[in-house]
Amino acid sequence: MSLNAKSVQKDFPRAGKNSNVFTAVHPIDFNLQPGKIIEITGRSGSGKSTLLNMLSGILKPTSGQVLLDGTDLYTLDDNELSRLRNKNIGLIPQGHTALLGLSILENVMLPAILYSSSPAPRDRAMELLTQVRLEEMANEKPNELSGGELRRMAVARALLMSSQYILADEPTAGLDEENILSVMNLLRKTADNGSAVLLVTHEQEAARFADEILTMDGGRFI
Amino acid sequence: MLTLKNLPVKNLNSYPGRTIAMLIFAGLMSAAVFGGMLIIRGLRQGLESVQSRLGADILVTPEDADNDFDAQTFLIQAEPGYFYMDASKLDQIRAVEGVETASPQMFLASATSSCCSAKLQIIAFDPDTDFTIQPWIRETFHGAQKLGKMDVIVGANVTVYDDHILRLYNNDCRVIGQFAPTGYSLDNAVYTDFETIKVLITSSFDTKLNKYQPFNTEDVISSVLVRVKNGYDAGDVANKIKNSVSGLNTTATKSMVSKIADSLSSISTSVHVFTIVILFVGALMTILIFLMMINERTREFASLRAMGASRNILSYIVIGEAVFINLLGGLIGIIASAVVIIGFSGVIREKLGIGFTPPSPRHIIIPAFFGIVVALLAAVAACLAAVKRVNRLDVSLVLKEGE
Secondary structure: OOEEEEEEEEEEEOOOOOOOEEEEEEEEEEEEOOOOEEEEEEOOOOOHHHHHHHHHOOOOOOEEEEEEOOEEHHHOOHHHHHHHHHHHEEEEOOOOOOOOOOOHHHHHHHHHHOOOOOOOOHHHHHHHHHHOOOHHHOOOOHHHOOHHHHHHHHHHHHHOOOOOEEEEEOOOOOOOHHHHHHHHHHHHHHHHOOOEEEEEOOOHHHHHHOOEEEEEEOOEEO | OOOOOOHHHHHHHOOHHHHHHHHHHHHHHHHHHHHHHHHHHHHHHHHHHHHHHHOOOEEEEEHHHOOOOOOOOHHHHOOOOOOOEEOOHHHHHHOOOOEEEEEEEEEEEOOOOOOOOOOOEEEEEOOOOOOOHHHHHHHHHOOOOOOOOOEEEEOOOOOOOEOOEEEEOOEEEEEEEEOOOOOOHHHHEEEEEHHHHHHHHHHHHHOOOOOOOOOOHHHEEOEEEEEEOOOOOHHHHHHHHHHHOOOEEEEEHHHHHHHHHHHHHHHHHHHHHHHHHHHHHHHHHHHHHHHHHHHHOHHHHHHHHHOOOOHHHHHHHHHHHHHHHHHHHHHHHHHHHHHHHHHOHHHHHHHHOOOOOOOOHHHHHHHHHHHHHHHHHHHHHHHHHHHHHHHOOOHHHHHHHOO
16 A cells, blocks of 8 residues: 655746746655654645645646556556545545535535435544534535635545545634644544545644654745 | 435535526427427317318309308308398309208397397308208217207307397297317307207397398298319319309308418427427527536535545536426426416417417326426536536536635
8 A cells, every 4th residue: 555756856837938847846756654644734835735646646747657556647547546535535625615506514425426326424524523523513514614624624525435545635623723733633533543644734733743744845845 | 305316306406596586488499398288289289170061062153142151251250141032043153063961050240239149250050951060060069969949059259148149139049068179260159050050040130130121931041051072173063153153252161271271381380490499599598507607616526526526526516406496487488388378278369360379288198298308408518518527527626626
C-alpha cells in the first residue's frame, strides 16, 4: 500500500502576451505512508495545495508520476481513475463543498452512492457526524450551517469510505480551538487505524498530531 | 433515501425559482405543440364531419327564403328558421339533366314558450329518398335506430332534461338518440321524419306560433338535397335547376364549406407561426436558464469530482435534471392544454368562427407524444451545452477559486 509522487512537477501558463510558465511545484519525490500523518506547511503559494491535488488525482502533473499501489493514476481513463479515487482517496478540498439540495447527512453519505446501489451507510455517516460534533445538524440543509461547520462536514465526508489515503487541504481553516482539536483527533485516529494522512495546513496546533512535518517554499521542500 | 437516481431531483429542489421557470417554459412549449395540433385536428375533424353530413352536392331552397337562409353562414351561426315551397318542385328538380337523386326536407323552428322545451331547428327527412341523415344515423347507431311516430334524434348540443322527452308545440316527442358533435349548426337541430314534422307543423298552427297561415302540410317541402350524376359538374347542374324551375335558389354545398376551408387554412398558418415562436423562445430560455443553473453550481460539480464522481456520473446528473424537469413541465403543459381546449371548446368555436370538435382520447395520443418530444428535445439541447461545460471543469482550479 503506497501513494508515491515521482519527480512530479506542475507548470501553469502565465497570463499575458510574452508569458512563459510559472512552475508551482518543481520536480519532487514524495511518499505517503500508512499509519502516519504527514503535515506540509509553508507560505501561501508555496505549492502545497498543488502537490496535494496532483496526489489526489484531480490535477495532472506537467511531468512525473503519481503511483497508487504501483499504478500511475494519470495513465488511467476517467472512469478508472474516478472509481479508484472514490474507493481509495478521501479528499478534503479547500472551501465549502456541500451540495445545497442535500441535507448534511446526505452530503456525508454522497461518496457511497456514486458507484453502489446499496443503501447509503447512514449509521457510519451519523457516527462521523457525531465525531465532528454535527450530529444535531444532520437533517439541516448546508445553507443553515456556518463555514466552520461545513468544513467539519467535509472532514466527515472524506472519512466515510474508510479510504487508505486521506488528503486534507486546510481541514481546520475557520474552526475554533475546540473543533480544531476534534478534527485533528479524528484524523489522528484515522491514521492510527492504518490510513495514510496528508495534511496541508497553516495551523500551528496541527504539528503535535503529525508524525512528520515538511515545509515547502517556492515549489520545493526545504 | 439518497441514491444516484434521485440526486438530480434533490438538486433541482435547491433551486426552486429556476426550476419553476424551466417547468413553465417546458410546459409552454409542449402546450403550444400539443394545443396547436389539437386545435387544427379539431377544426379539420369538424370540417370533414360537416362535409360528410351534408352529403349532397346541391342544396335547393325557395327564392323567397333569403331572410331565413344564408348558405354562407348556415353551417356556422344559423338561427332556427323555416320556409316552404310547393312540393311539386321536387319532381321538376328530379327531371333536370344531371340530377341523380333528389330528396326533400321540411323545416320548423320550435318556440321559446311553454309549448316547447327550447327554441330549436327541426329538420325532417323523407326516409324513402334521404341520402344524408339516414347514413349519419346508421353510422352513429350502427344501424340499430329506427324513427317511429313522434320519435326524434337530437344534435350534440341539444339538452334533453325530461326523461328522453322533448316537448315541441305541446307534443311529447321521444328522443331515441343523440348525434356525435360536428362543431357546426347541425349540432343544434332536432331530426325527425315527415310524418312527425307534419304533426308538429299542424300543432304550431294550433298554438298560433307559426309565422305562416295554415296550409296543407302534404303540399309543401322546405328544401331539396340533390346529388348529381357522375361526370356532371355540381355548379352546372345547380344553374340548370335554377334556370329550368322558377322560384328557386341553388347552392353548391362545396361553396358552403370552401369558406370554412379557407378560414381553417389561415387559422392553421397562425397556429403554426405561434407554435414556432413559442418553441424558439421556450427552447432558448430553457437552455439559458439551465446553463445559468449549471454555472452557478460549478463548485458542487467540482466537489462531486473531488469525491470520485466520473464525468459520466456528472453527465448523468445533468441529463437527469434536464430530462426530469422538461418531462414534468411537458406533462403539465399537455394536461393544462387539454383541459383548456376540451373544457372551452365552445368558446374556441365561437372565437374562431368555424366548427371545432374536440378530438377523442384516441386522437390525443399523437399530439401528446409530439408535445413531450419537443420538451425532451429542448432538454437535450440544454444538456449538450451543460454537459460540455461540466466535463471541462478544472476541478482543482474551481475548488481553489471558491475559497
